[in-house]
Amino acid sequence: MIYQGKQKIWSEYQKEIPDDRWFYVRSCIRQNFFPGSERMFMEICRNVLGKDFYETEHHTTCGGIAYHCDTIPQETVMTIVARQFALMTEAGYENYVASCITSFGNYAEILETWREFPELEAKIRELLWKACRREFNKPKYLAHASDLIYKYRNEIASRAKYRLVNKETGEPLKVVEHIGCHYSKMFPSKGVGGAEYPYVLCGMVEAWGGNVIDYPERRHCCGYGFRQYHVKANRGYSLSNTYKKFESMEPYHPDMIITNCPGCPYFLDRWQYVIAESEGKTYGQNGYGIPVFTYEEVAGLVLGYDPWDLGLQLHQVAVEPLLDKIGVEYNPEDKYKGLNKKDIMRPGLPDVLKCC
């Protein structure tokens, strides 16, 4: 086949994602802030679609955040990752899927570095043996968890109870997609659609009925910046980047934001609260913010799961205006309940940002 021009360029960013048999590793940040998302990922892959996704209790952090906060040497993070690969090998799997974008970028960087410098891979194999008496095969295929939901997007659409459509007007919802920087900015060929036009989230939004909106700062970082957030004194950096993005997207009146990175939905959600409380400015309609979702939360919503089973009560920006636009059924009384509707109080309300 002869490829020409854009078609040839585009072909470099297509991924032949294996359909089944994955070794799954979790994300430090997502387990803390979006516990319902990882649970929904496994629910969709295992129980809705009947795929084989294996997890072992023995896997740990990949060390990516510590590495990008410059607190551990490269050999340390590489050997932690080598141990994760050993767990995959011992479990009999070859396809490796990471829930975290920092991890995904970390794995991609390490595999590329080993490919270019085989002597470093040999050194890490020795260090792993010395520390843990383990050996490993490198994954045949490395994916981010959003790659899998992208791959299954049409199957999810065929089972959907709701679509990303305004039930009153029949118009597609206006959706901002935000891709985590380490998904494809370092290694564009590792991400669906590359770094310039990543398609991984657009594909989901289109399959589920929404319209992706473009805006000038679409590819700008959310502002995590690792040490620029984890050190309290530096957080102005993080806030300023989120502010820049919201000012840029505001004229396009987005209904919602979908993200594929652990930190981005947290920052895009929480900094809206800070901007509202400190500047009096809100970006949604009628004093609300623009709700920010993980891709599993959106998948769960279109499949008809209860919003409170997805963990949407842990967002600071209220999601109810969006649920009402779509027509999702929910019980407001259950939002802040514990298991079996146990009363565990409810959060205080912000002064400015309108919440439900």
Next chain:
Amino acid sequence: MGKLYEELSQDYRVVEGLKTCINCGTCTAICPAAEFYKYDPRKIMDIVQSKDDAEIEKLLKSDVIWYCGECMSCVTRCPRKNGPGLVLMALRNLSAKKGWFTCSEKGRQLYPLTKMLTGNILNYGYCVYPETFKWEDHKESGPVWKWHTEHLKDNFERLGANYQGKGPGVLRKIPQESLDELKRIFDVTGGTERIEFVEQCSRKKAEEMGMDMEEYFRMTFETTSEGHLNNED
């Protein structure tokens, strides 16, 4: 070629990240940190490829190398396939290795970062962990997070997590034998040595500044002087 440059050029991230920089400044134009801080990755690349040890030493002792957010937006945009973000990581690594990070305010932040992150990894197996992510230190996380931290077990149970439980799942208790393996990895790869060296250098700096380690932690974690930002003198 100076000795410092030689040491820097042993780092794989410099081999990968600094090939043929033409100093066009595209990295600076795209850089989120350059928009916020008095920071110019183009100049840093220029200094490193000058191989001038005196200038490189100044960099390693400065605030400037700690401004980058490691988003790697520069890697995508560089027309010569360099990675300024990778070079910055190598500079920070060398600054930590030499103990020069304590010479700058932003460099001194390596102490609280190391204590928090490596503490979480070695104690729990996670980089971020609910027990140590306190609302008091993260008030931007809002009233919802305050409520969440007051009802951690109930909320995690409600959402199907396996918080501090046996077996797989969200926020499971990572078995002690796996934590022991992490500790041995740190021991054989230089991770433990790095933690101890950062502690030792920081202790010395705290003494110089007349502080105990708790005061030093709070100062480096919470305070910043004027002059780092583009809109400050």
